[in-house]
Amino acid sequence: MTAPLTHVAARPSQVLRSIGPERRIAEPCTMIVLGASGDLSRRKLMPALYQMAKDGLLPEPFQLLGVGRDAYDDDAFRKLMRAELEKSDELDGVDDAVWERMSRQVHYVSGDFSQADTYKAIGERLATIEQDRPADARNRLFYLAVPPSVFEAIVRHLSESGLAPKAAGAEERPWRRVVIEKPFGHDLATARELNGLVLELFNECQLFRIDHYLGKETVQSILVFRFANAIFEPLWNRQSISHVQITVAETVGVEQRGGYYEEAGVVRDMFQNHLMQLLALTGMEPPVTMSADAVRDEKVKVLRSVRWMGPSEVDSAVVRAQYRAGRIGTEDVRGYRQEPMIAPDSVTPTYAAMRLYLDNWRWKGVPFFLRSGKRMAERVSEVAVQFRDPPHLMFGHETRKLLAPNTLVMRIQPDEGISLSFQVKTPGAAYQLAKQMEVAPVAMDFAYRDAFGDVNPPAYETLLLDVMLGDATLFTRSDEVEAAWKVVDPILDYWAAHPPARMDTYEAGTWGPASANQLIAQNGFSWREPEPA
Numbered sequence: 001m002t003a004p005l006t007h008v009a010a011r012p013s014q015v016l017r018s019i020g021p022e023r024r025i026a027e028p029c030t031m032i033v034l035g036a037s038g039d040l041s042r043r044k045l046m047p048a049l050y051q052m053a054k055d056g057l058l059p060e061p062f063q064l065l066g067v068g069r070d071a072y073d074d075d076a077f078r079k080l081m082r083a084e085l086e087k088s089d090e091l092d093g094v095d096d097a098v099w100e101r102m103s104r105q106v107h108y109v110s111g112d113f114s115q116a117d118t119y120k121a122i123g124e125r126l127a128t129i130e131q132d133r134p135a136d137a138r139n140r141l142f143y144l145a146v147p148p149s150v151f152e153a154i155v156r157h158l159s160e161s162g163l164a165p166k167a168a169g170a171e172e173r174p175w176r177r178v179v180i181e182k183p184f185g186h187d188l189a190t191a192r193e194l195n196g197l198v199l200e201l202f203n204e205c206q207l208f209r210i211d212h213y214l215g216k217e218t219v220q221s222i223l224v225f226r227f228a229n230a231i232f233e234p235l236w237n238r239q240s241i242s243h244v245q246i247t248v249a250e251t252v253g254v255e256q257r258g259g260y261y262e263e264a265g266v267v268r269d270m271f272q273n274h275l276m277q278l279l280a281l282t283g284m285e286p287p288v289t290m291s292a293d294a295v296r297d298e299k300v301k302v303l304r305s306v307r308w309m310g311p312s313e314v315d316s317a318v319v320r321a322q323y324r325a326g327r328i329g330t331e332d333v334r335g336y337r338q339e340p341m342i343a344p345d346s347v348t349p350t351y352a353a354m355r356l357y358l359d360n361w362r363w364k365g366v367p368f369f370l371r372s373g374k375r376m377a378e379r380v381s382e383v384a385v386q387f388r389d390p391p392h393l394m395f396g397h398e399t400r401k402l403l404a405p406n407t408l409v410m411r412i413q414p415d416e417g418i419s420l421s422f423q424v425k426t427p428g429a430a431y432q433l434a435k436q437m438e439v440a441p442v443a444m445d446f447a448y449r450d451a452f453g454d455v456n457p458p459a460y461e462t463l464l465l466d467v468m469l470g471d472a473t474l475f476t477r478s479d480e481v482e483a484a485w486k487v488v489d490p491i492l493d494y495w496a497a498h499p500p501a502r503m504d505t506y507e508a509g510t511w512g513p514a515s516a517n518q519l520i521a522q523n524g525f526s527w528r529e530p531e532p533a
Helices: 039-054 074-086 096-103 116-130 148-160 187-202 217-227 258-283 291-306 313-319 396-400 448-454 458-469 478-497 516-519
Strands: 004-005 027-032 060-068 106-110 139-144 174-183 208-211 242-251 320-322 326-328 331-335 353-359 365-371 380-388 407-413 417-427 439-447 506-507
Touching: 004 106, 027 116, 027 458, 027 478, 039 074, 039 106, 039 458, 060 116, 074 096, 074 396, 106 187, 116 148, 116 174, 116 516, 139 148, 139 208, 139 417, 148 174, 174 331, 174 365, 187 478, 208 458, 208 478, 217 258, 217 407, 258 353, 258 365, 258 380, 291 478, 313 353, 313 478, 320 516, 353 516, 365 516
Parallel strands: 004 439, 027 060, 027 139, 060 106, 139 174, 174 208, 242 365, 320 506
Antiparallel strands: 242 380, 320 353, 326 331, 353 365, 380 407, 407 417, 417 439
């Protein structure tokens, strides 16, 4: 086991000193949440908006208009929102004074998203809400917290009703912005269709395709770590790095999402978005500036450089499996095929691992191993960069067997931070008798909570503020979405055409199937097994 080294934390005056511009203040706006009584709104959006109100991050004035099928009035919706805040595990209680101020800004309209009358009612309510604002301050943020099946109907109605007309450019006022949740399409063809539709109705500067993973502090910090520290960038290439492992592991099963998951599977649910984003941030070239388009240009280049996988290569480069019954902690859990709404003969994968190559100057020949699964041993997301072995060792053959590779790990959750492992000489003079050096691995470890305290904002708080500010850096662009689908589409097409005669499985509470170990062993490596936080 790698021994931790005590890190030296920066003084508060150091860690809190801003190195960038002063905090920007968002312009006045009204946020319209379509699907306001749904699961996403209850669990994520409501707590994020409350926390923004508590932190003084909401613009002044700000109003929230919920829209949904449930026949609430304003008071009933406010009671629902307060109840959801009370039971949220993302908040440390609800402050009565903060809620009292916020509740006066909360409104509700009920209606069917497929009917034009609903959008007429939204427009009438917005006219009342915005009547005291100057015309150029009547900004609107439309959040589609709805299933993908109703995206098309909603965006068409938003455009045709005049609630969100197409903008001439990002500087146009009042602005109209539309946030679309994943999944963005079911495959490359449907993603292109959806892109074609929304770009016909809106300007790209109005569209914010959200991936909540990009709101996590450590994901954003990958850019800062790479490009604000000169010591690692010269090593960030094929000369120094042997391979990269990207892991997004969950301990939960499909829970109540069986119907969705049977259609999606792990590749659509996790790889096309979350893991492709982590791959792009890890592999990208330095952007010219930290502007949205400059960062996204470089991410697209990485995704376009991923080596295309032909049908004959899928079986040797990709593994799929389902979890079977097992044990998570102290709880016995059932297998995937025993979950609600799952077909008893389902071949939908809940785990996948794949080996990808980036055919560019920096990464040629360096394998990137990506894996994600449900009901795994630990809940953890990380990027592990493993460096090459020294070209020559002077410490004897026995020592060579004990050496662990230098590994840089960027932990995204749950214990956000960065660690670097390296070799040191163990204390004592016994090695002189054996005529060989005794070495051991240790780790320098940085944890956000140790240096900054528990100040990491929820991902949705960060992303909602960025939408209000019009900063699209952490949101995916149309060409980026399509580039990610181009990576995974050949895999999905091959699997659809070649269902397994016998689905590979792994026991719940483990790190995946044996076939995944064989996949990475083909290159002479083994998977990391992250320790619990």
